[in-house]
Amino acid sequence: MRSGYGHMVIDHTVARLRDEAAKRKERLGALASREDALAYQKHVQEIIRQAFGPFPERTPLNARVTGRIEGERYSIEKILFESRPGFLVSADLYLPKTTEKVPCVLGSCGHSPEGKSSQLYQSFCARLAHAGFAVLVFDPINQGERDQYIQIEDRSLVNQPTHAHNMMGKQLELLNDGFHSWRAWDGIRALDYLLSRPEVDSTRVGLTGNSGGGTLVTWLWALDDRYTMGAPSCFVTTFSRNLENEIPADAEQYPYGVVGRGLDMADFIIAGAPKPALVMGQRYDFFDPRGHQEAVDEIVDFYRLMGAPEGTAAGFRGPRTHGYWDENQREMVYFFAKHAGIENVEFLDAPQILPVEKLWAAPEGNVVLAGSKPIYKIISEEAQALAAKRPAIPEGNIRAVLAEMLSVSRPNFAPEYRHLRATTLRNRHYGRYAIETEGNIRALLYKCMRMPQYANVLEVEDLVTLYLPHFSAEIDLVDNSWSLELQQETELYALDVRGLGESIPDEDDDFWAPYGMDYMMHGHGILLAESYLGRRVYDVLVTVNLLRKLGAESVNLVGRGQGAIHAMLAAALDDDIATVTLNDYPSSWQEWAETPIVSWPSACFPRGVLCRLDVEDILRSLGNRVVLKTPCGPDIRGL
Helix, strand or coil: CCCCCCCHHHHHHHHHHHHHHHHHHHHHHCCCCHHHHHHHHHHHHHHHHHHHCCCCCCCCCCCEEEEEEECCCEEEEEEEEEEECCEEEEEEEEEECCCCCEEEEEEECCCCCCHHHCHHHHHHHHHHHHCCCEEEEECCCCCCCCCCCCCCCCCCCCCCHHHHHHHHHHHHHHCCCCHHHHHHHHHHHHHHHHHHCCCEEEEEEEEEEECHHHHHHHHHHHHCCCCCEEEEECCCCCHHHHHHCCCCCCHHHCCCCCCCCCCCHHHHHHCCCCCCEEEEEEEECCCCHHHHHHHHHHHHHHHHHCCCCCCCEEEEEEEEECCCCHHHHHHHHHHHHHHHCCCCCCCCCCCCCCCHHHHCCCCCCCCCCCCCCCHHHHHHHHHHHHHHHCCCCCCCCHHHHHHHHHCCCCCCCCCCEEEEEEEEECCEEEEEEEEEEECCEEEEEEEEECCHHHCCCCCCCCEEEEEECCCCHHHHHHHCHHHHHHHHHCCEEEEECCCCHHHCCCCHHHCCCCCCHHHHHHHHHHHCCCCHHHHHHHHHHHHHHHHHHCCCCEEEEEEECHHHHHHHHHHHHCCCCCEEEEECEECCHHHHHCCCCCCCCHHHCCCCHHHCCCHHHHHHHHHHHEEECCEECCCCCCC
16 A cells, blocks of 8 residues: 555644744743743643543542551551442552651652552652651552453453553543543542541642653642642653654543643643642653653743742653662652651662552552443443433534534635646556645545546546545545446545545554554644544635535545444535435444443544534434435444
8 A cells, every 4th residue: 555645644744733832932931921821831830730520520439448557667558449330440558657747748650560569660659658758659540450441352452551541541532531630630639638638738748750651740740739749750751752752642642622722741740830840751761851851841930930949840761661669769759758858768778569459459469350440431421411401503504513623614716736646556646736735735636547548637526425444545446346336327526635545644454553653643633622523624624625626526535444334424514515426334322432442543543522412413404415325433443
């Protein structure tokens, strides 16, 4: 398959992020006083609250201690509590052996399958406890004891923590929710529990974690003002550096709209200024050290503008690759001890590492087996509740609802286009044309040529059929019996929208990966508060305009799989499209929310759709313009 435009979407999005970063840098550079800094901070805090909220109401934690391990300098209590009704969190509480109230730290784990029992995370907890801190460390969703899919037979799409997170993330999007918010709420409720303990001093509260744990530290630092000191490790860089380096992030690392509204990672630390913050990285981290230094410099400058003492905000970069290695842990322990007023701290060189099973809070090492409701059941119940109260959309309003949801409306222009080299596929000749839909984005149009010598000119017939493939026009034009039949019956055109076919951003097999590049582009749409799906539909609408300008009096859309979604939405937004024929189309987004595992790619999940409508509403609005072939359920493997 031809893929000469594989960097097109990434380069387009990099330019978008760089533009946002330049405007932000100008805003920061204009801050000249403490009053300016406070106004900027208030603005940042409001954007972050909107990106994560609204949170659910606080409900009883129903916390219980399920076991205790005695050590020489500290004990470890094994804890279960409910961050939401029936949704169990497993945690370990490290308690120094003293009768005095002690400063405390919430520990956040990275993406290790073992969660809180991972060797590195046991290490930082033990070292803090040895230094005199109480530490609560808890398992992230689908790590450690919180495997949500333990009762599901086919786990191939969720067999790694990040893959499972991304599964939950795309389903939560249907409900206008986000996995970043779920993770943050777990952290907020974990701190509720920690501060409920009589052993801790609520005026000295730290927060630390690494990698995915560093992510949560960064978010919580901005969201919860009860912390008095923080130390994220191996996360803070810049959003643009991640994209430039082609680093896909976890679903929790794409908070909705923060880049589109002018923020970067450093702003989450700025939101908590002037409280002491140590921002750590590693010299050879995949979270770019250049971006880490840029963030640290911005944070230190902002703290200085607020009048904070020198050293209140600091950066540290360890000498190794990604991980919460000893050097970073040492810096964190000394930093927290200094700001908690603990003198003569002894750094524990070789903390005792316990077997995973010994730290289990649940009897069988799994909260679902202990009675916790798995997240997919909660998502299903919430989707059913939305369906029950979803008002009917008045006739004629579907278009406005979709335009708002997808951040796209019917374009009013016909684009420029380029003649590319023609190609031959299975003895059929095709003209190729690059449609300039937006900036440097080009949708790739194929035309089946009955007279190949005329391929250098795009001449359009009165009656046109535009085929939208599931994955690639080139593949479908050769291998799909449905498209082969269409080529015999009509003047057939086929279109690769951005990120599909000729512009797929990675190798064919990786496109469907839960952590692939297509997923990454969808994630950056979330950061920008726009719909990647909507931009693909926009490519279709602009191309239809071009076909009309060049002579088409009637345009019919035909879509398969992902292309069926694009065709359906384009027809709903453009009522001059004559007909739309759908094959392997999703029968219901509601069904996707009520199924534990869905194999459709993230870019097929419209944010908040189930708050407004479902597939059947769109099909009803299309009336007799739509022709339905074969519906497809949540599993598209094999299409």
